[in-house]
Amino acid sequence: MPTKPEATPTTTGTGPIIDVRDLAVHFGLRGSSLARLFGRDAGTVKAVDGVNLTLARGEVVGLVGESGSGKSTLGRALLGLAPATAGSIVFEGQDLATLSRRRLRDLRRHIQMVFQDPSAALNPAMTVEEAVGDALRVHGMRSAEERRVKVIDALERVGLSPVELFLEKYPRDLSGGQKQRVVMARAIITGPSVLVADEPISMLDMSVRAKILQLMLDLKQDLGLTYVYITHDLASAKYFCDRIAIMYLGRIVEIGATEEIFANPRHPYTKALLRAIPDPDPGRQLPRDLPRGEVPDAAAPPLGCAFHPRCKEATPTCGWESRDLRTLVEAHWTRRSPDEYGAERAVVGDIDHFDKPATSTTLGAQGAPAAREFLDRVRIEAPDDPIWGGIESITDDGSGVRVHFHEGIDPALRRAGGVEVACVLYPETSTEG
Amino acid sequence: MRKVFKALAKPFTETAGLARWMLVIGIVITAVFVICAIFAPLLAPYGFDQTSADGVQFVKREAPSGDHVFGTDRLLFDVLSRTIWGARTAIEVVVLSIVICVFVGVPMGLISGYYGGWLDRILLLIMDALFAFPSFLLAIVFAFLLTNKLPSGGFSGVLAVSLSLSVIYVPQYYRVVRNTTVSAKEATYVEAARAIGASDFVIMRRYLFGNVVQSVPVIGTLNAADAILTLAGLGFLGLGIQSTEAAEWGHDLNRALADAGSGIWWTGLYPGLAIVLLVTGLTLVGEGLNETINPTLRRRRLLPVVMTPREGDR
Ligand SMILES: Nc1ncnc2c1ncn2[C@@H]1O[C@H](COP(=O)(O)OP(=O)(O)O)[C@@H](O)[C@H]1O
Numbered sequence: 198m199p200t201k202p203e204a205t206p207t208t209t210g211t212g213p214i215i216d217v218r219d220l221a222v223h224f225g226l227r228g229s230s231l232a233r234l235f236g237r238d239a240g241t242v243k244a245v246d247g248v249n250l251t252l253a254r255g256e257v258v259g260l261v262g263e264s265g266s267g268k269s270t271l272g273r274a275l276l277g278l279a280p281a282t283a284g285s286i287v288f289e290g291q292d293l294a295t296l297s298r299r300r301l302r303d304l305r306r307h308i309q310m311v312f313q314d315p316s317a318a319l320n321p322a323m324t325v326e327e328a329v330g331d332a333l334r335v336h337g338m339r340s341a342e343e344r345r346v347k348v349i350d351a352l353e354r355v356g357l358s359p360v361e362l363f364l365e366k367y368p369r370d371l372s373g374g375q376k377q378r379v380v381m382a383r384a385i386i387t388g389p390s391v392l393v394a395d396e397p398i399s400m401l402d403m404s405v406r407a408k409i410l411q412l413m414l415d416l417k418q419d420l421g422l423t424y425v426y427i428t429h430d431l432a433s434a435k436y437f438c439d440r441i442a443i444m445y446l447g448r449i450v451e452i453g454a455t456e457e458i459f460a461n462p463r464h465p466y467t468k469a470l471l472r473a474i475p476d477p478d479p480g481r482q483l484p485r486d487l488p489r490g491e492v493p494d495a496a497a498p499p500l501g502c503a504f505h506p507r508c509k510e511a512t513p514t515c516g517w518e519s520r521d522l523r524t525l526v527e528a529h530w531t532r533r534s535p536d537e538y539g540a541e542r543a544v545v546g547d548i549d550h551f552d553k554p555a556t557s558t559t560l561g562a563q564g565a566p567a568a569r570e571f572l573d574r575v576r577i578e579a580p581d582d583p584i585w586g587g588i589e590s591i592t593d594d595g596s597g598v599r600v601h602f603h604e605g606i607d608p609a610l611r612r613a614g615g616v617e618v619a620c621v622l623y624p625e626t627s628t629e630g
Numbered sequence: 631m632r633k634v635f636k637a638l639a640k641p642f643t644e645t646a647g648l649a650r651w652m653l654v655i656g657i658v659i660t661a662v663f664v665i666c667a668i669f670a671p672l673l674a675p676y677g678f679d680q681t682s683a684d685g686v687q688f689v690k691r692e693a694p695s696g697d698h699v700f701g702t703d704r705l706l707f708d709v710l711s712r713t714i715w716g717a718r719t720a721i722e723v724v725v726l727s728i729v730i731c732v733f734v735g736v737p738m739g740l741i742s743g744y745y746g747g748w749l750d751r752i753l754l755l756i757m758d759a760l761f762a763f764p765s766f767l768l769a770i771v772f773a774f775l776l777t778n779k780l781p782s783g784g785f786s787g788v789l790a791v792s793l794s795l796s797v798i799y800v801p802q803y804y805r806v807v808r809n810t811t812v813s814a815k816e817a818t819y820v821e822a823a824r825a826i827g828a829s830d831f832v833i834m835r836r837y838l839f840g841n842v843v844q845s846v847p848v849i850g851t852l853n854a855a856d857a858i859l860t861l862a863g864l865g866f867l868g869l870g871i872q873s874t875e876a877a878e879w880g881h882d883l884n885r886a887l888a889d890a891g892s893g894i895w896w897t898g899l900y901p902g903l904a905i906v907l908l909v910t911g912l913t914l915v916g917e918g919l920n921e922t923i924n925p926t927l928r929r930r931r932l933l934p935v936v937m938t939p940r941e942g943d944r
């Protein structure tokens with residue numbers, strides 16, 4: 198891979214170029230038509246949930262996280278493509294969240310986007326010249342000759358030469374890397390100052406990835422661009438970004454300078470992501486250590502810290518709840534014989550109500566002693582599971598017991614060393630910096 | 631220019647076997663009728679409502695002869711001339727109704743599919759209702775309502791019938807365009823267009839239009855055949871175009887009905903044959919085009935797999 202040049206902030210202005218404050222983007226889920234008929238809400242997905250992010254001029258900020266963590270939605274919100282539910286996005290003194298559609302369209306020439314799949318991002322019915330030139334045409338450049346001059350210039354900048362060879366081509370005649378270059382030409386032709394690149398290399402062949410990244414760095418150098426680089430791949434972020442924001446379920450859980458994040462990762466999720474980076478040395482293939490479990494359902498995120506079901510360092514106050522108990526009990530049952538399972542199932546009774554997130558839930562159908570005995574058996578099998586610390590008390594209740602969990606803490610971002618982390622392991626300090 | 635030729639040649643280069651033959655035969659038949667329509671004044675020996683030549687009245691129901699190759703009918707009209715002029719009326723009506731359908735159905739489908747919401751639901755409801763209604767009945771009602779309502783003139787009958795036919799076929803254009811728009815608008819390139827600052831109008835015009843009108847020619851040709859039949863049906867019922875206004879095969883067939891009992895076959899045979907031939911031609915073109923443009927319907931020819939004999943087999 199080519200080497201990363203020093204960060205060179207352009208001096209065309211002072212202060213942040215984009216300032217995102219408490220941004221939330223929620224999507225209403227469409228339930229079944231029957232549910233809608235009875236006015237029941239199918240819930241919302243909090244794709245972005247209270248994000249603060251400041252982009253300095255000329256810097257490259259990486260948004261890193263697993264799929265579904267809200268990176269693309271945050272990126273789209275920066276162009277006003279995803280409507281902000283709450284909060285503000287201030288670009289050059291204007292709040293995008295409150296602009297009219299018309300003003301927003303005008304503004305888009307300054308903030309542009311590169312998409313993950315270059316084959317899908319180009320209209321199959323437009324030639325390269327039409328596709329790239331249309332960015333100028335929609336902003337009022339009527340003359341085809343004028344457009345052509347600019348298109349040729351943009352295509353040369355992205356390294357598609359000889360340009361004459363490409364002007365009349367359709368997307369289907371180009372390779373993936375060439376298509377991504379066309380997408381980039383279209384993005385830079387209006388002279389933007391911010392470029393949001395949503396996983397720009399993840400769909401490309403290995404052989405062209407480094408070239409495209411290098412091209413992006415060259416363009417940044419030449420045009421004084423500010424980048425938001427979205428990726429699920431920390432390795433490319435390390436090479437490309439000045440700062441990295443780690444996202445999980447719509448939140449930024451850790452943000453700081455790239456060197457600091459890599460040298461001294463603080464958030465357990467960041468650590469897990471770092472461990473999951475495949476070793477470039479093929480002789481030392483370590484098992485990839487992804488965080489345990491799946492990314493939870495974004496429509497009903499875990500209580501407390503959203504990462505707690507997968508966290509290796511979770512504490513009693515991280516937000517333990519009924520669904521965690523279900524996971525634990527079901528894991529226990531997978532190791533039982535059918536007979537044992539049948540007996541225990543009778544003791545425990547129905548556990549479907551665990552699916553409703555709650556910090557207090559009932560368990561047992563054959564009296565409190567049997568239920569307590571069952572919980573003890575589960576505990577002996579998994580004594581180290583942090584959930585046990587999260588249980589505040591177990592009291593008798595009806596035909597079984599009621600399990601009370603500690604009220605969880607939803608940690609806000611706070612300073613820890615050179616970075617900011619959202620995790621209870623790093624106590625909030627009253628001193629600034 | 632090369633692009634246009636390439637697009638025109640596509641149906642030929644991309645079809646094979648039966649589909650190509652259907653297309654070629656269909657195009658030849660249709661072309662013959664189109665030529666008749668365009669050059670009717672040159673090809674037809676007489677005018678469509680001419681009853682005399684050189685001051686001599688034609689003979690009523692004259693059998694085919696040298697002067698009247700297809701004979702004459704009971705209004706003294708020359709059957710050959712009316713058959714040729716009839717092609718002009720048929721083609722006029724079909725072209726006009728398709729043009730109306732495209733100009734109404736395509737933009738409606740685009741807007742409905744793109745914006746969605748209540749507008750989409752209302753339009754869908756109306757179009758589905760129109761589509762569910764028995765089409766011939768619908769045509770009769772509209773032809774009945776429109777005849778004599780339009781500003782009179784030689785063309786008003788043709789226009790009235792074309793409008794009636796458009797009402798029948800517009801839901802199909804609307805449906806196809808609307809449904810393709812609903813799926814196409816989710817494409818990343820539409821979001822990319824929005825990202826460069828394109829307005830809704832530009833997105834519909836430059837990004838969606840070209841990708842959703844691809845199946846319109848197929849609907850057009852398939853409907854054209856149906857339109858010829860409906861037109862003849864209306865004429866047979868005496869609706870729409872009057873004999874003195876233009877030559878219309880269905881109307882002529884109606885008049886020929888009385889002749890059939892008395893052994894006069896020529897007044898009915900030729901207009902009837904013309905209808906059958908043109909419908910066949912248009913259907914062949916439509917189905918042939920369908921095979922090429924609609925990839926889901928296209929069956930790739932299976933190539934036989936030739937296995938080389940194994941060494942030890944013999
Ligand atoms: N238009 C939408 N409607 C409903 N839900 C959406 C929409 N876009 C994204 N989401 C949801 O928001 C969450 C974040 O998605 P996304 O921003 O695409 O994540 P990422 O890019 O990090 O993979 C996901 O749970 C996704 O299902």
Ligand code: SF4
Nearest residue numbers: 502505508515620621
């Ligand atoms: S707050 Fe920190 S320790 Fe607790 S679950 Fe979340 S990441 Fe893990």
Ligand SMILES: [Mg+2]
Nearest residue numbers: 265268269270
């Ligand atoms: Mg994404």
